[in-house]
Every structure is written in structure tokens, then in C-alpha cells.
Amino acid sequence: MSSASMARRELYFLNWFRLAQALVYGLLAYGATGSKWLNPDHPAVAQIVAIVAVVYAVIALLRTRAWLTRPVLYTSVAISLDILIAIAAVLAMHNARIGIAMMLMVNLAGAALVLPMRLALFFAAVAALGLLAQVFFATKFNGFDGELLESALFGIVYLAASGMCNILGRQMRASEELAQRRGLDLANLAQVNELIIRRMKTGVLLVDDGNQVHQFNESAWMLLGSPPMNQRDLGTLAPELSRRLFHWRHYDKLDETAIALAEGVPEVVPRFTRLAANDDSNILIFLDDTSLVSRRAEELTLASLGRLSASIAHEIRNPLAAIRYSAQLLAESEDLVDADQRMVEIINNHCSRLNEIIENILQLSRRERSRPETLDLNAWALDFVEEYSESNDLGSDSLRAIVQPTAVEAVIDPQHLQQVIWNLVQNALRYGRMPGEPARVMLISRAASDAGPPLLEVVDRGPGIPTKVAAQIFEPFYTTHEYGTGLGLYLCKQMCDANQAELEYVPVAGGGSCFRITLAPPAQAPVSSDS
Known part of the structure; x- marks a missing residue:
């Protein structure tokens, strides 16, 4: 509950009390005119005071929400009017002075819950002085000394009650604010836990004793074959999993062999656990993906x-x-x-x-941590071709850059990109040639589409790579060349992964090879990570 909500609640209670207090004034002014022991000293004044009190109480109750904009100011005005009305009521109905003074203490205590300590004590002192003043100026009184003592005692009670209520109000608000923060923290923690469970690679299901699935995360939904969301019977979703759960529940037997719960999904190893000891009403099922x-x-x-x-x-x-x-x-x-x-x-x-x-x-x-920067791939490709041509004797071979008229920006570690493209270009010049012909290699900078990611491609016009071989070229220590190490393309793949980029082989129509790097655009700049 916010501070505004707490203030609104306190002001509502105080204004409802004002209305009840005004009705009491009306009862004393109009209902006690025939009473000998509670006869108003000034009936006309008492009736006017009662009418003013009722009208004021109704207006205050209706304007409670508006008071929340400046609660201290409006509460100060309201308690001032409460004191004036109470003093006027005591003058008009002297015999009811004790009851009226006691009701005024409730007004002061309620206002102290909202006001600062100094203001609360100030209005308590004003009320005490008002009671003392009416003793001196009352036209009818019996026992001057006794009434003076009564007023002095009420003044002390006013000050004590206002001070105590102000302290209790502050403690109450602090406690409620702390409870609110704790509640928000718990709600946020619950959301975080739910998000973690939902995004876990391990599938998680909650199954009751009726074999109905109450909850499952995204991984479990995928491992179950992406069933309809309204399908909740475990026996229908995964009969084999339901059978294993039955044997585990009744015979305490756990089958740890891997199974595929649906066609086209990875095999999983199910594990079961109870939410509470010796309680089979709710069971958690964990589905460990064997491929992971x-x-x-x-x-x-x-x-x-x-x-x-x-x-x-x-x-x-x-x-x-x-x-x-x-x-x-x-x-x-x-x-x-x-x-x-x-x-x-x-x-x-x-x-x-x-x-x-x-x-x-x-x-x-010893791969180093990536340090991504925003690069213009057009300018970078032109600089690379110039640097490579100056550092290596190409002979009859050719290496040229194909760039776009508009800038193609991407985020990647320049040093990693240099190593990757250098390796790919060397492979293209070495293997990407037809027998007896010079190698023709192109470094192409472009975007996948208008809103697509930036691409950098190394293309040759050689014989290409057979399909079976292409499926393994990025594996470590795999090579088809008698003098190769099988680490070049693997290292290129690892450095691309470290920069949130994707390296893939794409066959070229009409012969040739294309190694395509899909990079991260500036809007999706990756955080530096370990290679």
C-alpha cells in the first residue's frame, strides 16, 4: 500500500468520524431541548453549530480524494474547523462539555496520524487553550476552579494523545511501506523464478495425483512435441512418461533409459521428485535433454x-x-x-x-575475450583486400571486394574478423580454383535485406565442397587435405560465435563455395564475452 493510499484511508476514517460527531451535535441541539440535565444554554446557537458541523462533515467526506493532493494543508484547515466547532458547541451546550471535549480528542489524534509532529502538537495546544478560554468567557459555569482543572487535564491529554498517535502513525506507515517493498520483492522474485523455470533448457512439469499436468515450461512443451495448450492429461500427452511415473509412484522404480516423447524431438531422461515428503499429490518431472x-x-x-x-x-x-x-x-x-x-x-x-x-x-x-566495435563493412572490406594484396603475392589469382553504395554497419571484434576473413581467403585462394585456372575470390559486403542483418561473404569459383564433407568442415581436427590440421575453420567458427555472429557454408549455383558470416547490427550490439 502506498503512502497516498494510507493517507486516504486515515482521512476517510477521520471524515466518517466527523460526520458521526456532527450527528451527535445535532442530537444534543435538537433532541435534548426538553431534558433538564442536558438542556442547551443557547439552543439557537447549538442548532446553528450542529447544522454547520453536519454540512462541513458531508463536504469533507465528499472531498477526501481531493485532499490527497495536499493532505497536510487540508488536514490543518480541517482540524482548525473541528476545534472552532467544538469550542462553540461547548459554549452553547455547557453541560455536555466533557463529552464534546472527549470527541475533540479523537479529531486531534486522527489528525496527528497525518500531520508532522510539530503541527500535531500545535493544534493540540490550540485546542487546550480554547477550552481554557471558554472557561473564562463562559456566561454560565459552576465551580470555576473545577472546570479550569478539567480543561487543563484535557489539554495534557490532547498533547499526549497527539504525540503518541503521531509516533504510531509514522511507525505504521513505515511498517506498511516495508511490507509493501517486501511484497514487491517477493512478487519480483516469483516472476524471476517463473522466468528462469520457463527458460530452462531442462523440461519441467507439475503433475497432480490425477495425472493432470498443471504447469510446464517451454522446454517441456517442446520435448512433448508442442501439444495443444488445453491438453493436460499426461497419459495422452506422453504415455511412456505416464507409465514410468506410475511405476515410480507405486513401486519406487525409476527407469533411467532415454526416450523420445514425440516424433522429431530429442531423447530425454525423466526424473521425478515430490514437492513435499511423503506426499504424492504433486510431482515435479524433470526432462533432461540427452543432446545437451x-x-x-x-x-x-x-x-x-x-x-x-x-x-x-x-x-x-x-x-x-x-x-x-x-x-x-x-x-x-x-x-x-x-x-x-x-x-x-x-x-x-x-x-x-x-x-x-x-x-x-x-x-x-588461448583465445582472447572479444572486444566488439561498430564497423562499416564496406570500408573494412576494401581495406582488407588492399592489405592482403600488399602482403601476399597473388600472381595470376585475383581478390576483389564488392561493396554497397550505402554503409553496411555491424558489431564485431576487428581483430577476430581479420583472423576469420584472412583464414577464409587463404583457403579460397588455395582450394577454390578449377584445375589449371587462376583462383577468383570475392569479398562481398551486403545486408540480407532492407531490415536484415549485415553479411560478409567470401566467394570463390572453384569446384565447391561435397555435401557430406560440408556437414563436417567446422568440426575440430577434420580435414580432407593431407597437410591440413583441421583447425582453421573450427577456429573461425569459434571466433564468430564469440561475437554473436554465425559462420556457415553456402553452395554457389554453377559451382563454387561461399562462406557467409551473419553479423550483429549496431542495434543488437553484443556484450563482450569470452571466446
């Missing part, structure tokens, strides 16, 4: 293999450097015959090849 487990195991295996390969590569590098240095010294000798010179060339070539393998393995194990 296999993929995780593969990732762990590759990570371990990468660390092992890096360790071996470091150990090989030192003796390899010694072999290569010795071969270079041997090549400088003037006494080498042609056959020995040929042997030295073979040693140098294989040392270079082995060094390239080691570099790939080390790069696999």
Missing part, C-alpha cells in the same frame, strides 16, 4: 584436448626451433650437393608446416 548432455560432454572433451594439445605443442616448439635453425645453417654451406640441398628444403618445408600446426593449436587454447 552430449554437447556439454563434447565441449569438456574438446577443452581438455585443447589444453593437452597446447601442452604438447609447447614441448615440441623448442626442439622444432633447433631443427629449423640447424637446417638454415646447413643450407648456407657451400659444400652441399644438389641432393642434400633438396633434403634441407624438405626439412624447412616440414618445419614450417609443423610450426603452423603448433600455432593453430596454441591459438585454439
Whole structure:
């Protein structure tokens, strides 16, 4: 409940009391005229006071919502009128002074719930002084000293009640605000938990003792074959899962073999647990996707293999450097015959090849965190082609950039993109040629569509890649070339994934290959992540 809502509630209660108080004034003014012990001293004045009190109470009750805009100001005005009406009622109906003074204490206490402490004590003091003043100016009184004492005691009670109610009001508002914050925190936490469960890769179902599914997350819905949302009977949704749940409930037997709950969905391993101990009324079912487990195991295996390969590569590098240095010294000798010179060339070539393998393995194990930037792919492609052509002797081969008239912006780590395109271009120049013909490679910058993501493509006009081979080219250590390492395209794929980009192979109609990179546009800039 907000502070405005609490103030509105307190003002409503206070205004309803004012209405009841005004009716009491009316009863005293009009209903007690024949009474000897409660006869008003000034009947006409008492009736006017009662009418004014009723009209004022009705207006205050109807204007409660408007008072919420400035509650302190309106409450101050209202309690001032309450004090004036009460003092006038005491003067007109002197015999009812004690009852009227007691009702005024309720007005002061209610106002203290809304007003600051200083104002609450100020109006309590004003009310006390008003009661004391009416003693001095009353035309009819008995026992002057006794009435003065009564008024003084009421003044003390007013001050005490106002102070206590003000403190209680502040504590009450603080407690309610704290409860409101806790309630909001719990509601937010419940929403977060619901979102987490809904987005979990593991399927989660809640099944009651009638075999009806009460809730399930998105993964469970997909693993069940995307059934209609109104279908809730587990026996109809997944008969095999229902059978396993029955055996687990009644015989405490759990079948942990993988099953496919629908056609075309991955196999899952179901697990069951009770929401409460020894209570079978509600059962949670977890559906573990075996493909995720296999993929995780593969990732762990590759990570371990990468660390092992890096360790071996470091150990090989030192003796390899010694072999290569010795071969270079041997090549400088003037006494080498042609056959020995040929042997030295073979040693140098294989040392270079082995060094390239080691570099790939080390790069696999020490990939750096991506640092994405916004790039204009048109300008970047032109700069890359110029730099590559200056650094490499293309001979009769050709490498050219095809760009768009308008800017094509994307978000990616420039260093990662340089490594990926450099590797793809080298592969295209090496393998993307027809026998006896020069290689023709194009680096194309474009957008998929007007509102589509930016694309960067490396296209050649070579023989292309067979379908069976294309399905495995991004796997680590897979190669069809006798001197290949099988890590180049795998590294390219990993660096693209680290930048929220997608690398894929696309056959070219009429022959040739296209390696397409779909990048993230600036509006969807990825957060830097570990490769």
C-alpha cells in the first residue's frame, strides 16, 4: 500500500468520524431541548453549530480524494474547523462539555496520524487553550476552579494523545511501506523464478495425483512435441512418461533409459521428485535433454584436448626451433650437393608446416575475450583486400571486394574478423580454383535485406565442397587435405560465435563455395564475452 493510499484511508476514517460527531451535535441541539440535565444554554446557537458541523462533515467526506493532493494543508484547515466547532458547541451546550471535549480528542489524534509532529502538537495546544478560554468567557459555569482543572487535564491529554498517535502513525506507515517493498520483492522474485523455470533448457512439469499436468515450461512443451495448450492429461500427452511415473509412484522404480516423447524431438531422461515428503499429490518431472548432455560432454572433451594439445605443442616448439635453425645453417654451406640441398628444403618445408600446426593449436587454447566495435563493412572490406594484396603475392589469382553504395554497419571484434576473413581467403585462394585456372575470390559486403542483418561473404569459383564433407568442415581436427590440421575453420567458427555472429557454408549455383558470416547490427550490439 502506498503512502497516498494510507493517507486516504486515515482521512476517510477521520471524515466518517466527523460526520458521526456532527450527528451527535445535532442530537444534543435538537433532541435534548426538553431534558433538564442536558438542556442547551443557547439552543439557537447549538442548532446553528450542529447544522454547520453536519454540512462541513458531508463536504469533507465528499472531498477526501481531493485532499490527497495536499493532505497536510487540508488536514490543518480541517482540524482548525473541528476545534472552532467544538469550542462553540461547548459554549452553547455547557453541560455536555466533557463529552464534546472527549470527541475533540479523537479529531486531534486522527489528525496527528497525518500531520508532522510539530503541527500535531500545535493544534493540540490550540485546542487546550480554547477550552481554557471558554472557561473564562463562559456566561454560565459552576465551580470555576473545577472546570479550569478539567480543561487543563484535557489539554495534557490532547498533547499526549497527539504525540503518541503521531509516533504510531509514522511507525505504521513505515511498517506498511516495508511490507509493501517486501511484497514487491517477493512478487519480483516469483516472476524471476517463473522466468528462469520457463527458460530452462531442462523440461519441467507439475503433475497432480490425477495425472493432470498443471504447469510446464517451454522446454517441456517442446520435448512433448508442442501439444495443444488445453491438453493436460499426461497419459495422452506422453504415455511412456505416464507409465514410468506410475511405476515410480507405486513401486519406487525409476527407469533411467532415454526416450523420445514425440516424433522429431530429442531423447530425454525423466526424473521425478515430490514437492513435499511423503506426499504424492504433486510431482515435479524433470526432462533432461540427452543432446545437451552430449554437447556439454563434447565441449569438456574438446577443452581438455585443447589444453593437452597446447601442452604438447609447447614441448615440441623448442626442439622444432633447433631443427629449423640447424637446417638454415646447413643450407648456407657451400659444400652441399644438389641432393642434400633438396633434403634441407624438405626439412624447412616440414618445419614450417609443423610450426603452423603448433600455432593453430596454441591459438585454439588461448583465445582472447572479444572486444566488439561498430564497423562499416564496406570500408573494412576494401581495406582488407588492399592489405592482403600488399602482403601476399597473388600472381595470376585475383581478390576483389564488392561493396554497397550505402554503409553496411555491424558489431564485431576487428581483430577476430581479420583472423576469420584472412583464414577464409587463404583457403579460397588455395582450394577454390578449377584445375589449371587462376583462383577468383570475392569479398562481398551486403545486408540480407532492407531490415536484415549485415553479411560478409567470401566467394570463390572453384569446384565447391561435397555435401557430406560440408556437414563436417567446422568440426575440430577434420580435414580432407593431407597437410591440413583441421583447425582453421573450427577456429573461425569459434571466433564468430564469440561475437554473436554465425559462420556457415553456402553452395554457389554453377559451382563454387561461399562462406557467409551473419553479423550483429549496431542495434543488437553484443556484450563482450569470452571466446
